[in-house]
Amino acid sequence: MTKTAYIGFGSNLGEKVENCLAAIDMMAALPYCTMVGRSAFYRTEPLGLTDQDWFINGVCSLRVSVDPRTFLADLLKIEKSMGRVRTERWGPRVIDLDVLLFGEDIIREEGLAIPHLLMHLRRFVLVPITELAPTLRHPVINRTMNELLNDLPEEGQQVIRMGD
Secondary structure, three states: OOEEEEEEEEEOOOOHHHHHHHHHHHHHOOOOEEEEEEOOOEEEOOOOOOOOOOEEEEEEEEEEOOOHHHHHHHHHHHHHHOOOOOOOOOOOOOOEEEEEEEOOOOEEEOOEEEOOOOHHHOHHHHHHHHHHOOOOEOOOOOOEHHHHHHOOOOOOOOEEEOOO
């Protein structure tokens, strides 16, 4: 069964845009994936650990014909192949790939939470996903991406669209 997955991507180390583009290419090259769309890139203020460089963030959508666990494992392999080392929560990273949504699936397991538990609280996720699918409904909260974005204050979460 094929489902549409939305993946948040981000980088704040090295050549940030190039890191994001490389990760997108690697996701699209997975044999069970077809790229559907990609948002613009956005410069975004770091959350949680604020004493670090700003991020480049965006969201892409893919048609995926494997289970979410297999897909997540391959995303983690992409992160590792690009030099991602997990040392500090919300710390700097070469690349970060998060499964935001996987069809309408709701999964709460060790190491896998779909929809992403914090996506509805993050402008750096909601701005680009709204660009791709403004009327898409969050399967738990049952509100559209646009509604969730409109409810979220901008303070402390600057999201600046980069030139195309």
